[in-house]
Amino acid sequence: MYVELKNINKRFGDYKASDNVSFRIEQGKLIGLLGPSGSGKTTILRMIAGLETPDEGDIIINGVKVNDIEPGKRGIGFVFQSYALFRHMTVYDNVAFGLVVQKAKKDYIHERVMELIELIGLKGLEKRYPGQLSGGQRQRVAFARALAPNPQLLLLDEPFAAIDAKVRKELRRWLRETISKLGITSIFVTHDQDEAVEVADEIIITNRGKIEQKGSPVEIYKNPKTHFVAQFIGESNLIDDYTKLKGFEVVNPKETKAIVRPEFIQIAKNDKEILTPLAAEKGIVKGIAFRGNNLEIDVQVGSQIFYGYRSLEDEELKIGEEVFVLIHRVYAFDEKSANVVENKIKTEEMSVFI
Amino acid sequence: MKKTSMNRSENKFLKYGLIGISIFFLILMLIIPLISIISEALAKGFGVYIKAISDGYTLKAMNLTLIATLIATIMNTIFGICVAWTITKFKFRGKNLLGTLIDLPFAISPVIAGLIFVLTFGKGSFLENILVQNNIKIVFAIPGIILATIFVTFPFVAREIIPLMNAQGTDEEEAAAMMGANGFNIFRKITLPNIKWGLIYGVILCAARAMGEFGAVSVVSGHIRGKTNTLPLHIEILYNEYQFSAAFAVASILVIIAVIVLILRNIVEWKTKKEV
Numbered sequence: 001m002y003v004e005l006k007n008i009n010k011r012f013g014d015y016k017a018s019d020n021v022s023f024r025i026e027q028g029k030l031i032g033l034l035g036p037s038g039s040g041k042t043t044i045l046r047m048i049a050g051l052e053t054p055d056e057g058d059i060i061i062n063g064v065k066v067n068d069i070e071p072g073k074r075g076i077g078f079v080f081q082s083y084a085l086f087r088h089m090t091v092y093d094n095v096a097f098g099l100v101v102q103k104a105k106k107d108y109i110h111e112r113v114m115e116l117i118e119l120i121g122l123k124g125l126e127k128r129y130p131g132q133l134s135g136g137q138r139q140r141v142a143f144a145r146a147l148a149p150n151p152q153l154l155l156l157d158e159p160f161a162a163i164d165a166k167v168r169k170e171l172r173r174w175l176r177e178t179i180s181k182l183g184i185t186s187i188f189v190t191h192d193q194d195e196a197v198e199v200a201d202e203i204i205i206t207n208r209g210k211i212e213q214k215g216s217p218v219e220i221y222k223n224p225k226t227h228f229v230a231q232f233i234g235e236s237n238l239i240d241d242y243t244k245l246k247g248f249e250v251v252n253p254k255e256t257k258a259i260v261r262p263e264f265i266q267i268a269k270n271d272k273e274i275l276t277p278l279a280a281e282k283g284i285v286k287g288i289a290f291r292g293n294n295l296e297i298d299v300q301v302g303s304q305i306f307y308g309y310r311s312l313e314d315e316e317l318k319i320g321e322e323v324f325v326l327i328h329r330v331y332a333f334d335e336k337s338a339n340v341v342e343n344k345i346k347t348e349e350m351s352v353f354i
Numbered sequence: 355m356k357k358t359s360m361n362r363s364e365n366k367f368l369k370y371g372l373i374g375i376s377i378f379f380l381i382l383m384l385i386i387p388l389i390s391i392i393s394e395a396l397a398k399g400f401g402v403y404i405k406a407i408s409d410g411y412t413l414k415a416m417n418l419t420l421i422a423t424l425i426a427t428i429m430n431t432i433f434g435i436c437v438a439w440t441i442t443k444f445k446f447r448g449k450n451l452l453g454t455l456i457d458l459p460f461a462i463s464p465v466i467a468g469l470i471f472v473l474t475f476g477k478g479s480f481l482e483n484i485l486v487q488n489n490i491k492i493v494f495a496i497p498g499i500i501l502a503t504i505f506v507t508f509p510f511v512a513r514e515i516i517p518l519m520n521a522q523g524t525d526e527e528e529a530a531a532m533m534g535a536n537g538f539n540i541f542r543k544i545t546l547p548n549i550k551w552g553l554i555y556g557v558i559l560c561a562a563r564a565m566g567e568f569g570a571v572s573v574v575s576g577h578i579r580g581k582t583n584t585l586p587l588h589i590e591i592l593y594n595e596y597q598f599s600a601a602f603a604v605a606s607i608l609v610i611i612a613v614i615v616l617i618l619r620n621i622v623e624w625k626t627k628k629e630v
Contacts, residue, residue, distance in 0.1 A: 086530075087548065
């Protein structure tokens with residue numbers, strides 16, 4: 001089974017929630033729809049579910065156009081951001097609801113509900129009401145409830161948004177493992193890139209109702225195709241003219257703007273700390289901040305301030321100290337696309353070493 | 355330190371002052387009148403009281419009041435749920451206008467509410483011919499009383515459950531729809547249990563108001579004893595005939611009903627709080 005969206009357009013008044021959206025999803029994949037709030041990701045999810053109708057375009061699930069099929073008959077399980085648990089029903093009745101509505105046999109319902117309650121690790125709590133559960137437990141119940149009628153596709157709207165940071169991490173791992181164990185095709189919406197990178201097999205990045213890029217987390221991280229993606233994913237230093245940096249001299253460049261990730265920057269106390277000192281700029285340490293597992297260093301090169309990280313094991317730096325700043329690569333971009341540009345001096349020097 | 359202690363004494367003064375004013379006002383405006391109703395009702399002895407409330411016309415009036423209340427409450431419950439559902443679960447044009455229209459009976463004087471029906475169904479109205487030909491009597495008959503009661507009390511149920519349904523949103527209904535529940539099942543299994551206590555509260559208020567309605571009913575009723583007199587109208591007639599004890603005796607029935615409603619109301623409120 002796969003999901004396909006073809007040229008989907010959707011407006012809410014003046015606001016264009018989906019602008020010619022097209023993508024395909026393979027069976028069994030766990031997909032993260034990632035974008036800032038208001039980028040149209042939840043609208044896409046709700047249109048696949050049938051809770052919103054696209055103005056134009058087709059939604060195809062498993063080869064069947066589902067535009068005119070009602071939500072309940074699309075074989076989709078949906079986990080709402082607020083969980084939307086039935087507050088006057090017990091955990092058991094919540095999970096059983098879909099099966100009861102479908103008039104499944106009583107024995108089967110009982111067996112299936114108990115199996116799912118076991119799966120979500122809430123055995124013994126089946127008589128509780130949603131109001132008596134923690135956020136994480138509610139989320140699991142919502143998950144089990146969506147799975148009970150054996151959907152072919154599972155949609156999750158910001159599944160971790162309402163859960164505190166510590167439980168969230170645990171729950172993410174649990175969800176990922178459970179989904180891969182069940183092998184069910186799933187799409188989840190999130191605005192949190194860590195979450196998308198950690199959980200998804202593939203990420204679709206949305207911005208202003210458009211799809212910016214689709215690919216595996218590593219691919220997106222390493223090869224951002226657009227300026228937006230380069231900036232949105234990971235951390236970034238924005239620079240106006242990268243061709244002034246050592247190793248990046250380009251004659252007549254098409255674009256001079258670029259993004260430098262902190263992990264592309266190596267800040268060294270002296271030339272012994274780096275392999276290719278010739279490729280490095282000189283800079284002045286402007287600020288040092290303790291980040292728990294490393295130090296964040298602000299360093300000035302020319303008129304530009306970059307920030308990068310330095311291990312706690314390395315020799316200490318002081319503010320005002322002159323350091324070597326090696327920029328391994330930058331993402332150069334214009335309005336439409338983004339390209340990776342490597343430090344030429346560094347690559348040449350490296351080849352000499354080899 | 356000094357300042358806080360001064361503030362505290364000031365607060366105390368304010369607190370007891372306000373409590374005092376409230377109690378004084380309640381006693382003056384509510385308790386004394388209620389006591390006087392009961393004492394007037396029993397002024398000529400218990401026998402007269404029993405006679406007054408077991409009088410044939412009183413029983414007929416009570417009967418009519420109960421019928422009108424029952425029908426108006428049922429109609430307005432159905433209407434209230436429909437309109438609240440429409441307003442809270444769908445997006446459409448003119449939604450605000452509909453919301454405002456619901457409140458119209460609160461804004462209109464009951465006398466005008468009665469007149470509306472006299473003008474619509476009475477002599478000289480455009481419907482007169484059809485009504486006469488089919489031998490249907492509305493004004494100065496029971497149907498008119500029921501219509502007027504429905505009109506005056508129709509915001510109660512809707513107003514009580516609309517905020518509740520708004521606050522609950524449509525997530526649970528959507529979740530049920532995703533699992534294949536049809537509209538009726540969604541209403542019965544999801545929406546109704548969620549608004550249960552608010553709905554009961556609205557129904558109680560609606561019934562209480564329906565029983566006591568005077569103005570609109572007075573206009574359409576025609577005051578035919580034993581036929582189109584409701585309890586409040588009957589009280590007025592007795593009073594105008596200088597039968598004070600009888601009037602207050604009948605009035606005490608309405609007072610007792612009001613107290614029962616108040617108790618029910620508190621039980622429902624307590625239940626609602628407990629569930630939230």
